[in-house]
Amino acid sequence: MPVSHSIGRNLAMAAVRVTEAAALSASRFLGRGDEVAADIGARDAMHRALSGLDINGAIRIGEDSSEHGERLCAGEKAGTGNGPSVDVGLLPLEGPTIIAKGEPNGISVIAMAESGGILSVPKLYMEKIAVGGGMPKDLVSLEATPEENLVALAKTKRVEVADLVVCILDRPRHAELIGQIRAAGARIMLIADGDVSGVIATTQPSSGVDIYMGIGGAREGVLAAAALACAGGRMHGRLVLRSESDRALAISSGIKDLTHIYDVNDMASGDVTFAATGVTPGAMLRGVVRVHGCPITHSMVMRSTTGTMRYIEAHHDFSREAAPLPLA
Numbered sequence: 001m002p003v004s005h006s007i008g009r010n011l012a013m014a015a016v017r018v019t020e021a022a023a024l025s026a027s028r029f030l031g032r033g034d035e036v037a038a039d040i041g042a043r044d045a046m047h048r049a050l051s052g053l054d055i056n057g058a059i060r061i062g063e064d065s066s067e068h069g070e071r072l073c074a075g076e077k078a079g080t081g082n083g084p085s086v087d088v089g090l091l092p093l094e095g096p097t098i099i100a101k102g103e104p105n106g107i108s109v110i111a112m113a114e115s116g117g118i119l120s121v122p123k124l125y126m127e128k129i130a131v132g133g134g135m136p137k138d139l140v141s142l143e144a145t146p147e148e149n150l151v152a153l154a155k156t157k158r159v160e161v162a163d164l165v166v167c168i169l170d171r172p173r174h175a176e177l178i179g180q181i182r183a184a185g186a187r188i189m190l191i192a193d194g195d196v197s198g199v200i201a202t203t204q205p206s207s208g209v210d211i212y213m214g215i216g217g218a219r220e221g222v223l224a225a226a227a228l229a230c231a232g233g234r235m236h237g238r239l240v241l242r243s244e245s246d247r248a249l250a251i252s253s254g255i256k257d258l259t260h261i262y263d264v265n266d267m268a269s270g271d272v273t274f275a276a277t278g279v280t281p282g283a284m285l286r287g288v289v290r291v292h293g294c295p296i297t298h299s300m301v302m303r304s305t306t307g308t309m310r311y312i313e314a315h316h317d318f319s320r321e322a323a324p325l326p327l328a
Contacts, residue, residue: 031102061089111226133232230302
């Protein structure tokens with residue numbers, strides 16, 4: 001059953017508190033060269049915050065149990081058990097390496113939807129293409145060439161291909177794709193990590209990104225789709241199976257059509273809430289800063305039912321709290 005309007009608003013603010021907790025903890029490890037500590041800190045803080053949320057949640061997109069024990073893993077229950085039944089997708093820290101190096105675009109992410117609204121996928125790769133809001137449904141496609149997609153997008157935006165900026169993860173696997181994009185005449189923004197941020201950037205005019213292309217994490221693809229479900233963007237995703245073990249993992253996870261091209265509605269549907277908090281500065285969100293010992297966070301929260309996107313700056317004075325949560 002869809003989440004009511006008032007409950008949806010409450011969930012949106014609760015979701016921000018969860019990502020704030022993870023971002024605050026991860027920020028303690030900024031530039032300290034320890035990505036494992038940053039990841040664990042974010043995960044533990046998110047787990048504590050999520051445990052107190054009044055939802056009857058089921059995690060569909062979560063952490064890898066082989067890496068982090070049994071906390072925040074797919075299949076785990078989330079919340080107090082009292083409240084609306086929701087699917088949960090989460091990423092305590094996108095880009096632990098980003099935090100360890102003090103690089104841009106580190107964020108903490110959570111998405112919630114009514115039961116059955118978030119696609120469950122295993123830890124595989126996904127080929128993705130995404131554009132922002134206001135675009136025709138089938139404007140871009142994974143079955144088209146990069147040049148064909150760029151020409152179609154440029155025509156719709158009434159600009160030249162040379163005016164477009166394509167966001168791509170900086171990986172050796174993208175060498176051919178990068179060559180094709182350059183040959184088509186478009187410009188490129190390479191990012192070290194953070195393809196959830198990269199996809200969402202297509203919805204932000206200030207980011208300068210027109211389209212996202214390339215291969216990244218499948219679970220990150222679903223979370224990005226949840227953001228686009230709220231912001232009105234378009235996205236296609238297709239699993240990339242590199243080996244027989246990948247194929248077996250997909251089948252054992254219940255995926256029947258291994259070549260299926262997923263759209264936004266396949267990955268995140270119904271009443272969707274998406275929240276993210278910046279850990280390090282990026283085109284989308286500012287990172288955590290501390291002024292006179294008071295941490296300040298910058299977050300965004302979106303709901304698909306209203307299409308509203310809110311930015312929230314929070315000043316956290318833990319000295320006023322009776323039992324503040326530890327940040328590390």
